[in-house]
Amino acid sequence: MNEKQHIENVFHKHSHESRIDYRIRLNASIDCIRFLLRQSLAFRGHNESKDSSNQGNFLELLQFLVDHNEEVRALALKNAHENLKITSPKIQKDIVNAVVVETTDAIIRDMDDAFFSILVDESRDVPVKERMVVMFHYVDKKGCVIERFIGIEHVTSTTTESLKASIDALFSRNKLSMCRLRGQGYDGASNMSGEFNGLKTLIMRENEFAYYVNCFAHQLQLAIVGLAKKHSLIGAFFTLVFNVVNIVGASSKRRDILRDKQALKVVEALTNGELSSRKGLNQATEIKQRF
Numbered sequence: 001m002n003e004k005q006h007i008e009n010v011f012h013k014h015s016h017e018s019r020i021d022y023r024i025r026l027n028a029s030i031d032c033i034r035f036l037l038r039q040s041l042a043f044r045g046h047n048e049s050k051d052s053s054n055q056g057n058f059l060e061l062l063q064f065l066v067d068h069n070e071e072v073r074a075l076a077l078k079n080a081h082e083n084l085k086i087t088s089p090k091i092q093k094d095i096v097n098a099v100v101v102e103t104t105d106a107i108i109r110d111m112d113d114a115f116f117s118i119l120v121d122e123s124r125d126v127p128v129k130e131r132m133v134v135m136f137h138y139v140d141k142k143g144c145v146i147e148r149f150i151g152i153e154h155v156t157s158t159t160t161e162s163l164k165a166s167i168d169a170l171f172s173r174n175k176l177s178m179c180r181l182r183g184q185g186y187d188g189a190s191n192m193s194g195e196f197n198g199l200k201t202l203i204m205r206e207n208e209f210a211y212y213v214n215c216f217a218h219q220l221q222l223a224i225v226g227l228a229k230k231h232s233l234i235g236a237f238f239t240l241v242f243n244v245v246n247i248v249g250a251s252s253k254r255r256d257i258l259r260d261k262q263a264l265k266v267v268e269a270l271t272n273g274e275l276s277s278r279k280g281l282n283q284a285t286e287i288k289q290r291f
Contacts, residue, residue: 028072029086032061107148117183130155181210
């Protein structure tokens with residue numbers, strides 16, 4: 001007789017309230033994950049049990065949010081159902097993967113089908129797996145050169161064919177065309193910059209306008225190595241610097257002694273007029289003089 005008390009209306013109202021409560025808990029977890037990702041902090045703790053004094057960054061940050069937000073406090077952690085806390089490691093990884101997809105899509109949209117270049121380097125992570133780090137260079141709508149980190153691709157090996165297949169998969173996944181590529185940047189390894197079977201050669205066979213530029217950091221390193229081999233004084237200088245760094249860096253006491261000696265030299269140079277002092281210069285010395 002009363003439509004407001006009909007079972008279908010009551011069930012619909014209950015479902016609507018449940019969806020709102022679920023979104024509040026989900027947004028709380030997403031906010032914590034976004035903060036940790038932006039600050040490059042670890043999620044998990046060594047002991048995440050209820051009796052632990054430090055449950056890890058994610059749970060501790062979520063607890064901080066609960067303590068300072070009445071709306072979240074009424075629905076999250078202790079006040080949530082056991083199977084609906086949205087705090088498990090699997091859910092954390094799912095949210096992180098969703099953030100990765102959304103961030104990559106935003107970068108691709110910002111590129112707006114413009115010409116771009118690719119930077120690739122290889123590295124091994126802690127589990128000793130080969131990884132391929134990929135960066136994009138492009139010019140945005142304002143005319144600014146933008147460099148964006150696209151992702152880390154797992155490769156089975158560091159052969160040229162394996163790296164090329166991973167790049168093709170990356171381009172296909174993000175709906176990018178190889179014909180829009182205008183530059184390549186790698187180190188001087190043979191599998192990357194080889195004239196016959198290197199990665200840059202395979203890409204240039206598909207797109208002759210994807211010009212290769214050697215990594216300037218590696219070029220500088222090779223130039224210094226070549227210079228040190230031909231001039232003994234240069235080689236002795238870098239050997240001395242290497243030994244000083246190792247000896248001083250291994251001891252905090254030696255670091256303090258070196259800082260004190262350097263501070264005295266700076267004060268002496270300022271007194272003699274060898275160094276100029278103005279805003280933004282010699283901050284450490286100025287602080288010591290004031291105190």
